[in-house]
Amino acid sequence: MEEKILTRDFGLKNLFKIEVYLRQSGYKAVEKALQQMKPAGILDEVKKANLRGRGGAGFPAGVKWGFVPQKTDKPKYLCVNADEGEPGTFKDRYIMSHNPHLLLEGIIIASFGVGIHSAFIYIRGEYEAIAERLEGAIAEAKAKGFLGKNILGSGFDLDVVVHRGAGAYVCGEETALLESLEGKRGHPRLKPPFPASIGLFQCPTVINNVETLANIPFIILKGADWFVKKGLPKDGGTRIFGVSGMVKNPGIYELPLGTNLRKIIFEAAGGMKDGKTLKAVIPGGMSAPILRADEIDLAMDFDSLAGAGSMLGSAAVIVIDEETPILEVLKAVAKFYSHESCGQCTPCRIGTSWINKIVGRIAAGKGEKDDLDAIIRLAENIKGKTLCPLGDAAALPILSICRKFKLELEGHLSR
Amino acid sequence: MSPEYSESLRQRIAEVVARYPRKEAALLPVLHLVQREVGSISLEEEKFIAGILDIKPMKVREVATFYTMILRQALGKYHIQVCSNLSCTLLGVGSIIDYLKEKLGIGIGETTLDRKFSLSTLECLGACEQAPCLMVNFDYHGNLDKEKIDRILASLT
Numbered sequence: 001m002e003e004k005i006l007t008r009d010f011g012l013k014n015l016f017k018i019e020v021y022l023r024q025s026g027y028k029a030v031e032k033a034l035q036q037m038k039p040a041g042i043l044d045e046v047k048k049a050n051l052r053g054r055g056g057a058g059f060p061a062g063v064k065w066g067f068v069p070q071k072t073d074k075p076k077y078l079c080v081n082a083d084e085g086e087p088g089t090f091k092d093r094y095i096m097s098h099n100p101h102l103l104l105e106g107i108i109i110a111s112f113g114v115g116i117h118s119a120f121i122y123i124r125g126e127y128e129a130i131a132e133r134l135e136g137a138i139a140e141a142k143a144k145g146f147l148g149k150n151i152l153g154s155g156f157d158l159d160v161v162v163h164r165g166a167g168a169y170v171c172g173e174e175t176a177l178l179e180s181l182e183g184k185r186g187h188p189r190l191k192p193p194f195p196a197s198i199g200l201f202q203c204p205t206v207i208n209n210v211e212t213l214a215n216i217p218f219i220i221l222k223g224a225d226w227f228v229k230k231g232l233p234k235d236g237g238t239r240i241f242g243v244s245g246m247v248k249n250p251g252i253y254e255l256p257l258g259t260n261l262r263k264i265i266f267e268a269a270g271g272m273k274d275g276k277t278l279k280a281v282i283p284g285g286m287s288a289p290i291l292r293a294d295e296i297d298l299a300m301d302f303d304s305l306a307g308a309g310s311m312l313g314s315a316a317v318i319v320i321d322e323e324t325p326i327l328e329v330l331k332a333v334a335k336f337y338s339h340e341s342c343g344q345c346t347p348c349r350i351g352t353s354w355i356n357k358i359v360g361r362i363a364a365g366k367g368e369k370d371d372l373d374a375i376i377r378l379a380e381n382i383k384g385k386t387l388c389p390l391g392d393a394a395a396l397p398i399l400s401i402c403r404k405f406k407l408e409l410e411g412h413l414s415r
Numbered sequence: 416m417s418p419e420y421s422e423s424l425r426q427r428i429a430e431v432v433a434r435y436p437r438k439e440a441a442l443l444p445v446l447h448l449v450q451r452e453v454g455s456i457s458l459e460e461e462k463f464i465a466g467i468l469d470i471k472p473m474k475v476r477e478v479a480t481f482y483t484m485i486l487r488q489a490l491g492k493y494h495i496q497v498c499s500n501l502s503c504t505l506l507g508v509g510s511i512i513d514y515l516k517e518k519l520g521i522g523i524g525e526t527t528l529d530r531k532f533s534l535s536t537l538e539c540l541g542a543c544e545q546a547p548c549l550m551v552n553f554d555y556h557g558n559l560d561k562e563k564i565d566r567i568l569a570s571l572t
Binding site: 075084085086087088089090092093118124125126127128129161163164165166167168169180181182183184185186201242243244245246250251252282286316318319320321324328329332333335336339340342 | 436483
């Protein structure tokens with residue numbers, strides 16, 4: 001069995017309470033960082049660890065932190081992306097509900113490293129119970145002197161605020177998240193400028209995913225070299241793979257980056273449910289282009305997935321069986337993106353809506369002979385033509401489904 | 416006449432607003448708080464919130480209408496929201512939705528006459544390992560089958 005890092009203690013009763021967490025060497029990483037290390041040393045260690053963003057884009061966290069100006073008269077902010085809206089993804093929910101203090105430790109160390117005194121956790125609105133758990137953990141940490149003024153006598157101050165979203169997938173996109181946190185509609189911003197220089201309230205801002213930050217305490221305690229060995233040289237550590245769909249044991253599985261996708265489905269998750277046959281897999285959340293059953297002998301890391309024309313994304317593996325018509329999958333994807341397009345960019349607003357209507361027509365048995373070509377043309381016209389990645393997130397899986405399962409889909413059209 | 420908002424709500428709002436460097440950043444949390452007390456955000460609530468945050472009522476509406484969780488009209492006592500995304504679809508949420516419609520005697524987007532239940536579908540709840548799943552107000556229920564639906568509905572009084 002591979003060693004678990006993030007999920008190691010998840011089985012412990014009441015791990016979310018600070019007394020239990022402290023018994024598991026909790027907050028030792030914060031003590032080490034604040035009392036024995038300098039901010040520059042923390043940045044170096046995280047850079048060396050090659051910790052790539054766990055939200056989906058896979059950008060190296062240490063490099064991202066390095067973009068924030070050291071000297072500035074503006075306040076700097078940390079925004080924790082806990083929006084977790086990518087269909088198929090539920091790993092951050094596990095981290096926050098089982099081990100909220102691990103996330104807080106990551107937040108404290110990241111903030112100390114970058115010189116931040118105010119952090120916001122932007123959590124999706126539906127996770128109300130988890131937001132309350134986080135608030136409880138923040139109060140506990142404050143009472144023990146791990147948050148607030150002069151943390152552990154280091155002179156470093158930090159406040160953390162939990163901010164609930166209200167049902168908008170696009171707010172998981174980092175600049176939409178900032179807009180939403182400022183009390184606006186979640187409309188993504190044009191980049192550049194990047195949030196590291198102009199972010200929340202026009203100030204330098206770091207935005208990191210929950211799982212990314214939860215890795216930080218281990219990097220600080222055990223070192224970058226140890227972390228890299230747990231994964232791949234260019235892609236350190238483990239990933240929490242969330243497996244759902246037609247498998248025997250859906251759930252989260254923490255495995256080294258680079259673990260084979262077949263192994264994740266057929267060993268970790270117990271294989272197909274009810275002896276069904278595998279048809280296709282969405283390997284990294286709904287935004288990831290689909291893989292056919294014969295394409296799953298793949299190392300699950302950012303570069304291998306990109307090489308296979310898909311993406312690791314949020315490492316959410318959705319398993320589809322042979323009995324499910326691929327049209328059902330296309331319908332779910334088309335419906336989702338047409339609902340979640342924020343409406344700011346015309347190709348995405350109009351394109352996703354038309355695709356959804358055409359797919360709906362096909363599903364109603366009224367598919368016309370050119371419908372598949374129309375969907376492909378519309379998706380091609382969304383791709384690369386929008387401010388934020390939601391456009392590509394819609395277009396790429398739709399294109400992959402239409403192209404890889406062309407024959408099956410054509411069977412639904414009138415001849 | 417504008418509705419009376421409770422002192423505890425006003426106090427809670429003041430606490431929340433104080434956490435942000437700019438008042439208007441508290442808009443979403445304040446919308447949540449007001450909706451929890453009143454049930455929805457209508458014209459009166461827009462004015463009330465705008466007054467507290469020093470913004471125009473239209474700004475409140477602009478934001479409120481963007482987010483699916485902010486309601487323009489109050490729903491039934493129990494809002495049942497069923498996930499209709501992919502993992503839930505694969506595991507048969509379609510028949511769960513049909514069963515709920517039949518048991519409650521309403522369609523998607525409707526509320527029972529006694530205003531006890533409202534039924535909606537929504538996009539991924541982030542609980543795909545428990546698919547098919549739904550939310551009653553903010554309580555999650557997963558691994559649904561007809562029997563479990565019966566038990567959930569029976570527990571809602």
